[in-house]
Amino acid sequence: MGLTRDLVQKRSAELGFDLCGITNADPPASMDAYRQWVGKGFHGGMDYLARSIDLRADVQSVLPGVQSIIALGMNYAQERPDTSGEVKIARYALGKDYHKVIRKRLKRLAERLAESDPDAHFRGAVDSAPLLERDLAQRAGLGWFGKNTCLINSHRGSFFFIAILLTTARLEPDRPAVGGCGSCRACIDACPTGALVFEEGRWQLDARRCISYLTIEHRGEIDPSLQAGLGEWTFGCDICQDVCPFNQSRPQQPLRAALTPIQEFRAHRARLSLQEAAQLSPEAWDAWSQGSAVRRATQAGFQRNAIHNLENQDRTSPPEFG
Template sequence: MMQTTTTREEQIKAYAKELGFDLVGIAEAIPSIFQQQYRDWLEKGYAGQMEYLARNLERRLNPQELLPNARSLIVVAMNYYADTEEGPGTPPVRPNHAIFARYARGDDYHDVITKRLYQLLEYIKKRIDPNAAGRVYVDAGPLLEREVAQRAGLGWFGKNTMLINSRRGSYFFLGALVTDLDLEPDRPAQGHCGRCKRCIEACPTGALIAPYQLDARRCISYLTIELKEAIPVELRPALSANGNRIFGCDICQEVCPFNQKFSVPTTEPAFQPREITRNSRLVNLLQLSEPEFREKFRKSPVKRAKRRGLLRNVATALAYSDDPEAEAALQNAAEHDPDPLVREHAAWALDTLRKRKTTSSSP
C-alpha cells in the first residue's frame, strides 16, 4: 500500500483552514512590482491625510525588509460577509437609520486574524521547523497586502481596486505571515472585470477616477474613518444621500457582480453584526456619550473613528433625514456637544435640514 507524502506547504495550508481561514496561499518574498505606481499615487496626493502610507516606504515595497532572511509570505483571507436582510447587494434605504460598512459590524478583524496567524506560526515551529522565524501583518504594518495576496493566488485586482476572488467575491479580510521558510509559491491569481464598470458608475463621490485608480480624498470610507478633520462641505450630502453611510462604504462592492453572485455568509462568530451596527437610529447615535461609545464599540473597528469622528458623521447624515426628532437632536448637539468638530457638523446639518424643510413647504 502506497503512503502519500504531505508537503510542508500542504500541512501549513491545512492547519490554516483549521484555524478558520477561508483562503490561504503562498507568495515569494520579493520586491513589489508596483513600486512606481505606488509612488506616483502618493505623489498625486491621493492618499489624503493617510501619511502612514508613505512612512517606511522601502520596507512597504519590499517584504524582504520586514524580516531577516525573509523568503516567503503565507497569505490568508477570512470572509466577513454576514447574511443580513439586504443580501450582498445595495442595502435598502432606511432614511433614519445608520449603515455601517459590512467589515465593521462585528469584532475587530485585527484582533481575530492576528491571534490566529500567531497560532499558525507556533504550529510551524512545532511541526515544520523549530528554527522558523516569522512576523505577522494584519493591515497594521508596511506591507502591500493586496499585492502579495494576488501573487499568492487569492484573488485579482478589480476596477474598484479591491481584491476579487472569482469564486468568493471581495468580502474578505487579508493577513500575512512573513517567514524565513523557503516555501513553494502558488500561481498568481488571474482574472478581470471585462467591460463592467458598475463600481465606477455607482461611486457617489467620483472617488474611482479611472479603472484601478482611487482618489481616497473623495472616498466615503476615507471621509468617515481616516479623515480626522471636517468633511468638505461639497461631499457631505453623499453620506446621507446614499443610505446614511456613517462608517465606511461598500457601494463599489455591493454593485460588483462577483459579490452578488458568489458571496456566502461567514461562519466566523466574531464577524456577526452587533445590534448597534445592525439597527441604530441616527438620532440615538448622536446622543452617545464618551463612556457609552467606548462600551458599545469595545473590540470593534468603529473605535478607530473615535466618538468625535462617528458623531461628526452621524450629524452630517441627519441633514437629509426625515426623522421628526432630527431637528431637536441636531440643535442639542450643535449647542451642547463637548467636541467642537461635532458641534460644527451638527450646526451645518441643522441649517441644511431647516432650509430643506422651508423649500419643501414653499408653494
C-alpha cells in the first residue's frame, strides 16, 4: 500500500497525535503580516524571528523537494495544580520538555510512514526549524486564529502543541480551517498587560507587553510599568487561553479541553516556593529545571520573575492591623 492521507491520519493517531491535517508546500499566506509584525518591533528581543524571515517564506529551505506538509496537534490540557505561594508555570511547561517528547514521536511517525513509501524523505520540526507553524497548521485544517492569536480548534480549544512533518511525498491536502470569535473579547479584556492590540485590521500580539515573552524570553530588567501585571506568573501565562470559551468543557462538547493522556506532559517536578525560587543556587536551578522547557527562562530570568511575584503578593496582601 502506498502512502495516503488516511494512512497518515491512522499512524499519527497511533502515536498519540490528537490532530492531523495535510497541506501543500506553498509559501505561508501570513508572510506579509509576519513581516509587518516584526517591522513594528512586536517580536521584542527575539532577534532570531527577524533573522529567519526569508527562510520562513520558503519551506523548501527546510526540506528540499518538499511536496506536502503534515501538521499535527498534541493536547497538553490539564488541571492547574494549586500553586499559591509557589512558582506558577504555564500548562505547556508543567511536564517534560515537549520538544523532546514530540520529537521522538515525530521520528517514529516518519519511520512508520516510510514503510509505505521508501522513496519519500521526511523532516520533522517542533519549534526547531524556520517555519510559520501556526499558519501551515491553519491551512492544513487544524484550527483558526483567535483574537488571542492562538490557533483554536473548534472542538478541542487551543491547549495543544503544533508539530510539523515535511515530506517529499505528494499527499491529498485537507481544507483550511474556518472559524471565528464572533463578538467575544474575553481574552482582550482579561490580558493584564494589554498585549493584544488591534492594528491593520487584525488582532496582534505585542510580545513586548506579553507576560509569556517577559517571563521566558526577555533578558534583563522588566519595565517597571509591567511588573505588577506579571501577578503570580513565574514562567509563561495561560490567561488568554483560560478565559477562552473554546477551552471550557461543555456537557454537549466533551472533547473541548479534554485532559491530555500523555503522562510526560503532566506536572511532575518538585514543588518550589517563591522564596526558594528567588534564592536558587545555580546547582539547585540546574537540578530543578532538568529536562524541562522552563530552562529557556535561564536561572537569572526565573529568579527575577519570582522576586516580582513576591513583590506582587505584597502589593495585593491586605494590610495587617494589630
